[in-house]
Amino acid sequence: MKLRGSIRRRLFFQLAGVAALLSVAFFLVLREVAEGAAEGTQDEILAASATAIADSLRSESGGVTLDLPYSALSMLGTVSQDRVFYRVTVAGETLTGYDDLPQPARAPQSARAPQPGAPVFDTLNFRGDDVRIVSISRRVGSQASQAQVVVTVAQTRQGLAAISRRITSTATSIGVGFFLLATALSLLAAGSALAPIDRMTGAVTRRGPQDLRPVTAETPAELVPLVEALNSFMGRLRASLSRTEDFIAEAAHRVRTPLATVRAQAEVVHRKLSKPEHKRAIREMIRAIDESSRSAGQMLDHAMVTFRADSLATEELGLGNLLTETCDRLGPTADLKDITIRRLIPEEPIRFNGDGILLQAALMNILDNAIKYSPEDSEITVALVAGEDLCFSVTDEGRGFGDMGLERLTTRYERGQNVGDIVGSGLGLTIADDVARVHGGRLSISENTKGQGACVSLHLPR
Amino acid sequence: MRIASLAALIWASVAVAAQGFEVEERVFYPAENEQSVLSIISTADREAFEPILLAFQSENPGVSIDYTITGTTDVMQAIQDEGAVFDLAISSAMDLQTKLANDGFAQSYPGAPLGRLPDWASWRNQLFAFTQEPAVLVVSTADFPGGITPRTRDELIAVLRAQPGKFRGRVGTYDVRRSGFGYLMATQDSRNSEAFWRLMEVMGRLDAKLYCCSGDMIRDVASGKLALAYNVLGSYARSQKDLIEGFEIIELEDYVNVMLRTALIPASAENPADARRFIDFLIGMGGRPELVSQSGLPAIDTTSFDNNTALRPIRFGPGLLVFLDQLRRSSFLKSWESALLQE
Numbered sequence: 001m002k003l004r005g006s007i008r009r010r011l012f013f014q015l016a017g018v019a020a021l022l023s024v025a026f027f028l029v030l031r032e033v034a035e036g037a038a039e040g041t042q043d044e045i046l047a048a049s050a051t052a053i054a055d056s057l058r059s060e061s062g063g064v065t066l067d068l069p070y071s072a073l074s075m076l077g078t079v080s081q082d083r084v085f086y087r088v089t090v091a092g093e094t095l096t097g098y099d100d101l102p103q104p105a106r107a108p109q110s111a112r113a114p115q116p117g118a119p120v121f122d123t124l125n126f127r128g129d130d131v132r133i134v135s136i137s138r139r140v141g142s143q144a145s146q147a148q149v150v151v152t153v154a155q156t157r158q159g160l161a162a163i164s165r166r167i168t169s170t171a172t173s174i175g176v177g178f179f180l181l182a183t184a185l186s187l188l189a190a191g192s193a194l195a196p197i198d199r200m201t202g203a204v205t206r207r208g209p210q211d212l213r214p215v216t217a218e219t220p221a222e223l224v225p226l227v228e229a230l231n232s233f234m235g236r237l238r239a240s241l242s243r244t245e246d247f248i249a250e251a252a253h254r255v256r257t258p259l260a261t262v263r264a265q266a267e268v269v270h271r272k273l274s275k276p277e278h279k280r281a282i283r284e285m286i287r288a289i290d291e292s293s294r295s296a297g298q299m300l301d302h303a304m305v306t307f308r309a310d311s312l313a314t315e316e317l318g319l320g321n322l323l324t325e326t327c328d329r330l331g332p333t334a335d336l337k338d339i340t341i342r343r344l345i346p347e348e349p350i351r352f353n354g355d356g357i358l359l360q361a362a363l364m365n366i367l368d369n370a371i372k373y374s375p376e377d378s379e380i381t382v383a384l385v386a387g388e389d390l391c392f393s394v395t396d397e398g399r400g401f402g403d404m405g406l407e408r409l410t411t412r413y414e415r416g417q418n419v420g421d422i423v424g425s426g427l428g429l430t431i432a433d434d435v436a437r438v439h440g441g442r443l444s445i446s447e448n449t450k451g452q453g454a455c456v457s458l459h460l461p462r
Numbered sequence: 463m464r465i466a467s468l469a470a471l472i473w474a475s476v477a478v479a480a481q482g483f484e485v486e487e488r489v490f491y492p493a494e495n496e497q498s499v500l501s502i503i504s505t506a507d508r509e510a511f512e513p514i515l516l517a518f519q520s521e522n523p524g525v526s527i528d529y530t531i532t533g534t535t536d537v538m539q540a541i542q543d544e545g546a547v548f549d550l551a552i553s554s555a556m557d558l559q560t561k562l563a564n565d566g567f568a569q570s571y572p573g574a575p576l577g578r579l580p581d582w583a584s585w586r587n588q589l590f591a592f593t594q595e596p597a598v599l600v601v602s603t604a605d606f607p608g609g610i611t612p613r614t615r616d617e618l619i620a621v622l623r624a625q626p627g628k629f630r631g632r633v634g635t636y637d638v639r640r641s642g643f644g645y646l647m648a649t650q651d652s653r654n655s656e657a658f659w660r661l662m663e664v665m666g667r668l669d670a671k672l673y674c675c676s677g678d679m680i681r682d683v684a685s686g687k688l689a690l691a692y693n694v695l696g697s698y699a700r701s702q703k704d705l706i707e708g709f710e711i712i713e714l715e716d717y718v719n720v721m722l723r724t725a726l727i728p729a730s731a732e733n734p735a736d737a738r739r740f741i742d743f744l745i746g747m748g749g750r751p752e753l754v755s756q757s758g759l760p761a762i763d764t765t766s767f768d769n770n771t772a773l774r775p776i777r778f779g780p781g782l783l784v785f786l787d788q789l790r791r792s793s794f795l796k797s798w799e800s801a802l803l804q805e
Contacts, residue, residue: 068790070653070781077779081586083564084780096789098565127566 015186080159
């Protein structure tokens with residue numbers, strides 16, 4: 001699988017990128033608006049100051065005079081500690097104030113020519129500092145001696161610069177905060193957008209190896225095609241697997257039936273022969289036929305387990321009876337090797353809901369294994385204990401399993417390392433393990449605690 | 463004091479030919495191991511300021527101090543018009559100091575230790591106030607026996623109107639045409655209260671005597687020549703209280719204008735580092751009661767404003783430029799003259 005980027009990462013970075021863009025835009029707009037408002041405030045106070053001065057102009061004995069109102073200048077000191085300059089000119093001659101203070105140029109190019117008497121603003125450099133400057137012109141005096149008076153008030157912009165710095169730092173912290181919050185949220189959003197994928201992944205991962213049913217988990221519209229493709233693929237896989245199983249079962253069945261015929265014929269021949277070496281050869285043959293038939297039987301069992309596990313047919317079972325029946329069926333085989341089967345089965349019935357045929361097959365395989373690997377004239381102990389769980393155990397005095405783990409022993413066609421001289425398919429424990437699993441139980445193996453041999457236990461939940 | 467009398471060199475109190483501003487006195491305090499010279503132009507008397515200068519010098523032993531004493535308008539003239547080089551300008555004229563700072567003749571000292579000072583005690587990091595000096599009413603004990611004195615300007619007007627015979631020719635105030643402090647107080651009065659002009663009118667009718675200085679007014683009140691003097695520099699009156707008997711100091715209850723003595727570093731200063739140290743020293747004067755009592759200059763003390771809400775510090779700001787406007791000044795003086803000089 002080639003790894004090409006992560007949707008989560010891409011989603012996150014794209015969302016974070018959008019958040020960063022918005023934060024910057026927000027910062028710029030906020031600063032622009034706030035600084036505009038601050039400048040507007042300064043302009044308004046300047047205009048109010050100039051208007052207050054202009055309003056106190058009066059004409060006296062043919063000339064223009066002025067009582068500079070205290071508030072006109074003091075109001076400029078209320079907001080900031082900026083320097084203030086003013087100048088009043090009558091017909092171009094300075095009446096009072098700073099006579100080097102420039103007057104803002106009229107702006108003839110502006111679309112809306114200022115009304116006569118309306119304040120005109122400008123930003124100029126005066127005495128080494130930038131100043132915001134406003135001037136208002138008035139006509140003062142009676143008809144005969146009217147004079148054009150221009151009132152100019154200027155203020156440095158340090159207070160404004162301080163406000164601007166404050167606004168910038170506030171806007172920056174808000175912008176950064178917004179960005180961080182948006183980034184954190186986009187992390188969450190990316191996570192929640194991809195949650196259905198995680199959910200589906202979990203649903204598929206949790207399945208057992210045999211489970212090839214279609215995925216039915218809730219699926220967002222975008223993932224429907226993927227899930228449909230997956231389901232259709234699993235359907236084909238299932239069909240293919242079942243064809244294979246069918247083939248194996250069919251093959252085993254077809255082999256087993258003729259083998260029975262061959263065995264019957266061989267027994268007939270055995271009875272008719274008189275030479276001991278011929279008889280021995282035929283016995284060998286019969287033994288080989290038995291093994292082949294047994295292997296084919298196990299393959300059929302296995303196919304049956306696989307088939308029945310898909311749709312488990314449960315009924316209430318008496319486990320004691322089940323075990324007794326199993327022991328009875330294998331009794332003759334054990335007798336052939338003079339093996340005693342000791343049964344430790346409690347009197348009172350032990351109930352369990354399960355598939356009787358499967359459980360029987362599992363127990364048969366375990367006990368059959370034990371008989372097969374036990375030496376002649378030995379003892380096998382079969383026990384059923386209802387403790388924390390329900391436990392069948394089969395303990396023999398055979399050669400044990402060596403160092404092989406249960407995991408490998410229950411793998412199909414895998415056999416113990418110390419069994420070279422005994423034929424076997426390697427399916428017995430696999431079948432038992434599969435049956436235990438479909439009933440929610442498990443298989444375990446251990447050493448025989450009372451000497452040589454092994455103990456195989458099948459645990460079922462209560 | 464001992465060191466000062468040994469070391470201080472005193473120039474003659476004549477105007478130096480090259481300078482247009484008038485020097486009253488110039489004192490040099492040499493450091494034993496001189497590393498720098500701090501030149502100060504100031505309106506404060508030598509007696510008042512010498513303890514402060516010597517205390518500063520004992521903390522900064524390498525600094526010689528060149529202390530020039532002059533009038534308030536001369537400080538303005540020296541720095542604004544004549545480009546005289548001083549490292550520090552100390553003046554009681556808040557309006558003129560404000561104009562110097564506003565017009566760009568002061569340099570900023572950001573980071574001055576303003577922790578102890580209220581907001582109104584500094585402006586633009588250029589003007590630093592270090593004393594608070596209220597304008598008070600001084601009355602002669604003989605004319606107001608038993609401590610029964612007017613408490614507000616309206617009561618003062620009523621008292622003066624009730625007994626014109628007793629007070630004729632026996633009330634005094636500053637001649638605002640000659641005294642910067644008198645002009646500042648009168649203009650602030652005119653802003654604060656309508657009663658001011660009525661008071662001036664009544665005083666004018668009683669043939670008020672006009673003075674240049676607080677000292678003369680206090681002497682004349684103490685001697686009984688005057689029954690009362692209005693707008694006397696409170697800090698000076700207090701320092702005289704121990705020396706002269708026969709007068710009472712009254713802080714009127716409607717409001718008391720408080721003048722702040724300020725220091726600024728001129729833009730042309732050559733030794734701003736020492737000037738800054740000196741400003742730090744002046745700001746810290748509130749923590750040195752012995753200096754306050756030696757100099758008679760009351761340090762800024764916010765608790766006094768909490769205790770007496772009538773105290774109003776004059777605020778720095780462009781408003782102080784208004785009464786320096788030529789037209790405004792001449793119209794104010796015209797009103798003042800028409801009220802006080804009733805022939």
